[in-house]
Amino acid sequence: AKQFGSNTVQFYRDSLQGGSRERLLLEAQLDKALVRGELEVFYQPKLNVAANRLQGAEALVRWRHPQRGLVSPASFIPLAEETGQIDAIGAFVLREACAQARAWQQSGVAELRVAVNISMGQLRQDDFVEQVGAVLAKTGLPAHLLELELTESQLSDDVESLARVFLRLRALGVRLAIDDFGTGYSSLGYLKHLPVDVVKIDRTFIHSLDGSGRGGDAAITRAIIAMAHNLGLEVVAEGVEAQVQLEFLREHGCDEIQGYLIGRPVEAAILANRLRGQAAQ
Numbered sequence: 001a002k003q004f005g006s007n008t009v010q011f012y013r014d015s016l017q018g019g020s021r022e023r024l025l026l027e028a029q030l031d032k033a034l035v036r037g038e039l040e041v042f043y044q045p046k047l048n049v050a051a052n053r054l055q056g057a058e059a060l061v062r063w064r065h066p067q068r069g070l071v072s073p074a075s076f077i078p079l080a081e082e083t084g085q086i087d088a089i090g091a092f093v094l095r096e097a098c099a100q101a102r103a104w105q106q107s108g109v110a111e112l113r114v115a116v117n118i119s120m121g122q123l124r125q126d127d128f129v130e131q132v133g134a135v136l137a138k139t140g141l142p143a144h145l146l147e148l149e150l151t152e153s154q155l156s157d158d159v160e161s162l163a164r165v166f167l168r169l170r171a172l173g174v175r176l177a178i179d180d181f182g183t184g185y186s187s188l189g190y191l192k193h194l195p196v197d198v199v200k201i202d203r204t205f206i207h208s209l210d211g212s213g214r215g216g217d218a219a220i221t222r223a224i225i226a227m228a229h230n231l232g233l234e235v236v237a238e239g240v241e242a243q244v245q246l247e248f249l250r251e252h253g254c255d256e257i258q259g260y261l262i263g264r265p266v267e268a269a270i271l272a273n274r275l276r277g278q279a280a281q
């Protein structure tokens, strides 16, 4: 088990590697979880480095399982992607996150940009762009306060049809981010073809930054920041856990950082308290 905030997150042992019986059980339970309202969205703050202010938050789904406690998305998102349940789960997270960001904006808590993870299966739905437009219209969230995160390793296939969807999403005014940047094989090539706004440096590169500026990961991090800025993109670093990592990233002009140093994913109400404190400063 792993710690998230004060809550212990349970992993389903062998849920994915395990037998088909276990998987079927999990799949059936996940269907019920949605209907019963057991899925919840947590929010992890993102710090604007130059302004030293919380400016965004990533929506991260959790499953509050009646017997097993808080279940990590790593235990059920991959399965949901295989079964297609990700469409319904993703739609829930998108609605929830947009409604939350709008509520914070309207109540004066904060004008926070919310980032939502989107799986490739969701993006391939014929009406995905319409779904996003409808959620924005229904919640009243201004499109520029929504960012969609797409994981690099999932972007491998047909770049041209992806680019068409990306263009339609950007026409709505939504921001697009490439998540886990640097872990795929085609990072540089497709950046030229895909209209995106943000690259999110994968936390495996950030992990070993020790402030010395030496080592391959430091070199790669510097190179990603420089390249992204040359392309006119913003850069977010995820998995920032230490002050020396923050200093290194600040020194090299990284725009936003996210990680346990700034805050763990927490319930909306907990983040709201922190945001009110920031507004009061």
Ligand code: C2E
Binding pocket: 044, 059, 060, 061, 072, 073, 074, 077, 086, 090, 093, 117, 118, 119, 151, 179, 180, 203, 238, 239, 240, 241, 258, 259, 260, 261, 265
């Ligand atoms: P991700 O999109 O790369 O999200 C970042 C993960 O890193 C989160 O794990 C977060 O809790 C964790 N993290 C944040 N800061 C730190 C840090 O300083 N150190 C370390 N070691 N880890 C940190 P989480 O919440 O367990 O989510 C895991 C993955 O599940 C996400 O990775 C994302 O790929 C997926 N996921 C979560 N929510 C959704 C969702 O609503 N839809 C989809 N499609 N995927 C989701």
Ligand code: CA
Binding pocket: 058, 117, 149, 179
């Ligand atoms: Ca993400």
Ligand code: CA
Binding pocket: 179, 180, 200, 202, 203, 238
């Ligand atoms: Ca990531």
Ligand code: CA
Binding pocket: 151, 180
């Ligand atoms: Ca990831």
